Amino acid sequence: MDTDVIIVGAGPTGLMLAGELRLAGVRTVVLERQSQIRDIKKAGGLSGQILQLLRYRGLLERFEAASTGPSPALRLPFGGLHLDFTLLADPPMQVLLLPQPRLERVLDELARELGAEIRRGQEVVGLSHDAATVIADVRGSDGQDRVTARYLVGCDGASSRVRDMADVPFPGTTYPEIQRLAEVTVPESVTVLENGDLEVAGMGRIRFGFTRTERGEFAVGSTNPERLGLFTSEEEAAEYADDEPLTLTELRDSIRRVLGVDLPLGEPTRLTRFTFHARQVERYRDGRILLAGDAAHLFPAPGVALNAGMLDSVNLGWKLAAAIHGWAPAGLLDTYHDERHLAGERTLLHTRAQVALRRGHDPAAEALRELFRELMRDEQPLRRLGAMIAATDIRYPPPEPNPNQHVLTGTFAPDLTLRTDQGTTSVAELMHAARPILLDLGDRPDLRETAQDWEHRIEIHTAETDRRPADALLIRPDAHIAWAATIDEPADTAALALREALSCWFGTPRKTTDATPGSCSA
Numbered sequence: 001m002d003t004d005v006i007i008v009g010a011g012p013t014g015l016m017l018a019g020e021l022r023l024a025g026v027r028t029v030v031l032e033r034q035s036q037i038r039d040i041k042k043a044g045g046l047s048g049q050i051l052q053l054l055r056y057r058g059l060l061e062r063f064e065a066a067s068t069g070p071s072p073a074l075r076l077p078f079g080g081l082h083l084d085f086t087l088l089a090d091p092p093m094q095v096l097l098l099p100q101p102r103l104e105r106v107l108d109e110l111a112r113e114l115g116a117e118i119r120r121g122q123e124v125v126g127l128s129h130d131a132a133t134v135i136a137d138v139r140g141s142d143g144q145d146r147v148t149a150r151y152l153v154g155c156d157g158a159s160s161r162v163r164d165m166a167d168v169p170f171p172g173t174t175y176p177e178i179q180r181l182a183e184v185t186v187p188e189s190v191t192v193l194e195n196g197d198l199e200v201a202g203m204g205r206i207r208f209g210f211t212r213t214e215r216g217e218f219a220v221g222s223t224n225p226e227r228l229g230l231f232t233s234e235e236e237a238a239e240y241a242d243d244e245p246l247t248l249t250e251l252r253d254s255i256r257r258v259l260g261v262d263l264p265l266g267e268p269t270r271l272t273r274f275t276f277h278a279r280q281v282e283r284y285r286d287g288r289i290l291l292a293g294d295a296a297h298l299f300p301a302p303g304v305a306l307n308a309g310m311l312d313s314v315n316l317g318w319k320l321a322a323a324i325h326g327w328a329p330a331g332l333l334d335t336y337h338d339e340r341h342l343a344g345e346r347t348l349l350h351t352r353a354q355v356a357l358r359r360g361h362d363p364a365a366e367a368l369r370e371l372f373r374e375l376m377r378d379e380q381p382l383r384r385l386g387a388m389i390a391a392t393d394i395r396y397p398p399p400e401p402n403p404n405q406h407v408l409t410g411t412f413a414p415d416l417t418l419r420t421d422q423g424t425t426s427v428a429e430l431m432h433a434a435r436p437i438l439l440d441l442g443d444r445p446d447l448r449e450t451a452q453d454w455e456h457r458i459e460i461h462t463a464e465t466d467r468r469p470a471d472a473l474l475i476r477p478d479a480h481i482a483w484a485a486t487i488d489e490p491a492d493t494a495a496l497a498l499r500e501a502l503s504c505w506f507g508t509p510r511k512t513t514d515a516t517p518g519s520c521s522a
């Protein structure tokens, strides 16, 4: 066996997974067909829960240092409208400006520092597997090669070859519009007004945000005062070739068709064209082959894909490591599909709703948008939509449905400030090493004693916190709560439930008289 895990694709999902696997001590080889990181401007930055997770890994500052500028005012597109989070004192989501090539460079450096082997210029062209091994056939500049491993993860993007070779269906919809996205310098004849509107000499005013016409959508907005961010969306019968770059003339023509004006344009600093899809694989796992990121899901709205893909990797990393290290309880690896398919479905729910919201030119469609505009000015719906976009509202279902589960079970662990015998720390700090943790917040020797049988797998910490949410939290390496004890929960029920949760997520106890491994299956 050449390695434990082969990752196909060194995009953000594959590189994030490589780092997570190395944190868990798994030998990892990343195979990437491109010989170097390409300077293609795809995502402009990171947003949502992945930022919180990076902070929990102690890495956020490193990503912030690579950022191209201060976080923009939080007015995010949503179905052809804008969600204005500046209305809230504590917005439910954050954004970090970090163009994708820079993001990939930071992730690449981190994965290498942790010991991942990243082989560029290596295209996976064949795949076979048996009960114990996966074999990848690789084509590179030096000729053909074969790499063997125990698992292979396809992080190879929207047109995933791994997905095709594993014969995993990718059902869904491709929408008929072509979206054109550009950033240009502000020409002399255009003044950007304080509210974001454009005053164009000899033409008049063009409103900030989305303008809808019979021919499609136009939007203006920017995160950089020196540049104009421009966008058009049109339904077009003509197809475009992916490798044919968008030109300024093509953009100008599209603006003329949609808006009916010849908008003066400065020098382009970004020109991209893309199509929206709503697709999700039926299975995230097929034996020893797994899928993550764009290879597993595509969403028909901007700003959510990186968050979803990198969070797939965080969910998968520790589970795959448990399987490699030989202690994974039965069903643990399948919870990757259960949890991340559910998360993908939720992202599809709001991104598909955005398609319905932005399409349509009749009075009914206008009324729907007006209604949404009104709702989005209220705090509660704004918070709720923010949590949906950030994917912070996802609660993973317990492997065994149990009505007595604590409300925190399956949620992302809150960043509590913790007072311990060694000083003050926090949940975020304890999660740096990506180790599971039993956090005793109610001075519960009964629970600490129960957990001691799993001390080879988990860390046990006793701490005090203000307004403790539970007597104890069992936190997984991906910062999700596996189990929680209610305040003053009696020792007999709490210890028993903790024992079950520990077996379910972290395998057999050290001093076991029963060799049966735990089980995570419902």
Ligand SMILES: Cc1cc2nc3c(=O)[nH]c(=O)nc-3n(C[C@H](O)[C@H](O)[C@H](O)COP(=O)(O)OP(=O)(O)OC[C@H]3O[C@@H](n4cnc5c(N)ncnc54)[C@H](O)[C@@H]3O)c2cc1C
Pocket: 008, 009, 010, 011, 012, 013, 014, 031, 032, 033, 034, 041, 042, 043, 044, 045, 100, 122, 123, 124, 125, 155, 156, 157, 158, 160, 161, 162, 181, 272, 273, 274, 292, 293, 294, 295, 302, 303, 304, 305, 306, 307, 309
């Ligand atoms: C114009 C545009 C704007 C976008 N803006 C945003 C945004 O603002 N926010 C956001 O969250 N997302 C955005 N996205 C989406 C985001 O770029 C993708 O979701 C993200 O790149 C997916 O990451 P990934 O690692 O899953 O796949 P990819 O980034 O596609 O990486 C896959 C990698 O696999 C490699 N590969 C493929 N096949 C093979 C093979 N057979 N062998 C070896 N290597 C292979 C590829 O070369 C590639 O490097 C945007 C996308 C586009 C096109």
